[in-house]
Amino acid sequence: MLQHLIRALLVLTALASVGAAAARADETTAETFDRGPFWFRSVTAEGDHVTGLRPFWDAVRDDEGQLISASVLYPLWHREVxxxxxxxxWSFFNLINYExxxxxxxxxxDAWPFYFSRQTDTDSSDDYRAVFPIYGDVPQRFGQDRLNWVFFPLYGRFEKNGAVTTTTPWPxxxxxTGEGHRGFEVWPLGGHRESTMHESAxxxxxxxxxxRKRTGPADNPTSLQTGFLPLYALDRSPGYRSETYLWPFFGYVDRTEPYQYHARHYFWPLWVQGRGDDRYVNRWAPFYSHSIRRxxxxxxxxxxxxxxxxxxxxxxxxxxxxxxxxxxxxxxxTSLHNPDAAPARKTHLWPFFSSWDNGAGRKQVQAFSPVEVFFPHNERVRRLWTPLFNVYRYNRDDSEDVVEHSVLWNLIKWSRRPGERAHRVSLLGPLLRLRTAPGEKSFTLFGDQLGLEYDDGLRARTPFTSSSSTASP
Known part of the structure; x- marks a missing residue:
């Protein structure tokens, strides 16, 4: 009778699953695959508490409840503390940023690329408010000691290492100008700049x-880059010399310090042959290329x-x-200290599946997996987006002797504990749970607090009593 009852419940559950929503599944660090598609909770290895509603928001708090980070439709908006x-x-798509x-x-x-500001509670010479391209006076940003513009590109002024470059209009x-600096350029016709401070031109x-670019005395420069393209180009410095003829057809590189390296190239960078200290290049691009560097x-x-x-x-x-x-x-x-240890593996076949094997008895597979390969080190993407595509998941943990399969975001879940030789099946989340083991069969319908349970007899469960009635199977 029990077998017929279970079969009937399976049929009813399968029919009901057509219009059912996926049940909520809590997360733990021990079961990273036991994740619901939408609402989730977890505890990180550092002890921080994570809650969220995929893909809309998530929040991370420490064990004292202090907010560490939060996001809304990441990477649209996120906050770090x-x-x-x-x-x-906080940042809005990394374009509007506040700190x-x-x-x-x-x-x-900042509101890229239009507005930039820095303010301190006390007056500071480094404070600024700038609106691009109308007006700006910005110190210590964008790779410059100071940057000014008025209706850019009509007027711009760049300060770096004592040199002041004024452009009207850029470029x-x-x-x-500047102490030890002078020059004038009309691009692309011609120009010249030199620095007596850095002895360069x-x-x-x-x-x-x-x-032509040189450092050192004009009659005997220590380094020189010059060329008249496409006929000839030269780049030399102490211990280094490179020449190209009929660019990019023929050329060579000869380096003697701080390491030895010699190369010849043809149609650079497509065909290059190079040998040296801890360096090797055999490139016949796009057909074949092999290189070794450090x-x-x-x-x-x-x-x-x-x-x-x-x-x-x-x-x-x-x-x-x-x-x-x-x-x-x-x-x-592969471990260098223990070469005999099993290797760890991660494989993506985009967008169909991703698999992980830590080499220590933990294996995981997910299908589908369209985002994991693009954000391998972004835990927030993995937390908010990867589980949304969890049509099927497989999890094996040999340390706990557990094998799990889940379909449709844990809507249907099957697990096996080989040590107990027991199988567990849950359908529609907590709606129906089955357990089979040698000499034992049991099921729970409509959850642990309200529904039916069969172990050695059929029981009705209510919030007030766990066994209000018992019937013989």
Whole structure:
């Protein structure tokens, strides 16, 4: 009788699942795959508490309830708080950015590319408000010591390392002044600038056909870059010399310090042959390319179809294989201290599935997986977006002897504990749970607080009593 009852319940549950919403599933760090599609809660390895509603928002708080970060439709808007450093910031798509440092009393606000500001609680010469392209006077930003503009590109002024470049308008007419600096340029016709402070000079004519840049005395420069393209180009400095003839057809590189390296190129950068200290290049792009540089070994075949790279850090040997960058992406990590240990693997076949194997008995597979390959180190994307595509998930943890399968965001879930030789099935979240083991069969209908339960007999459960009636099967 029990078998017929279970079969009937399975049929009814399957029919009901057509219009059912996915049930909420809480998250834990121990079960990273046990995630519902929308509402979730979890605890990170650091002990922080995470709550959210995918993909709309999430919040991370420490064990004292202090907000650490939050987001709304990430990466549309997100906020970060560092209580120890007294810094808080928020960003709207990384275009509108706000940052407040209570320790220094400094506030920054940017709305790219139109508005930039920095204000302190006390007057400061570094404070500014700038509206692009109308007016701006901005110190210590955009790679400049100071930057000014009025109706840019009609007028701009750049200060860096004592040199002041005034352009009216940019980039055509430039005047260079400052202590030890002088020059004048009319781009692209010609120009010249020099610095007695840094003992350097630059010139060009009919850019980019002729150029010359030197450091050191004019009659015997320590380094020199010059060329009259496409006929000839020279780049030399102490221990280094490179020449190109009929650019980009023929050329060579000869380096003697701080390391040895010699290369010849034809149609640079397509065909290059180079050898040296811990360096190797054999490039016949786009057909084949193999290079080694400081232990980073990289091979391309029919660029950009196939790429393979190996490298190592202090503890791990890494090997990566890619087909069209992201359509197939596989990474294997092997321990250098324990070569006999099983390697860790991560594989993406975009957008169909992603699989993880930590080499220590933890394996995970998800289908579909369209975002994971693009944000491998972004935990917020993984938390808010990856589970939304969780049509199927597989989780195996040998340390706890657990195997789990879930379909349609845990709507249907099957788990097995080999040590107990027991199988558990849940349908529509808590609606129906089945458990089978040698000599044992049981089910729960409509949850633990309200519904029916069968173990050694059929019981009705209510919020007030766990066994109001019992019937023989």
């Amino acid at each position: 560092a209580p120890a450093a007294e810094v808080s910031r 407040r440092n209570d320790a220094t009393g400094t506030t920054r606000f 055509f007419i430039k005047t260079i 630059e010139s060009f004519a009919l850019w980019p056909l002729y150029y 232990g980073y070994d990289k091979t391309w075949v029919m660029w950009p179809l196939w790429r393979q790279a190996t490298w190592h850090d202090a503890n791990l040997q890494h090997e990566r294989r890619q087909f069209l960058y992201f359509l197939y992406h596989s990474t294997v990590q």
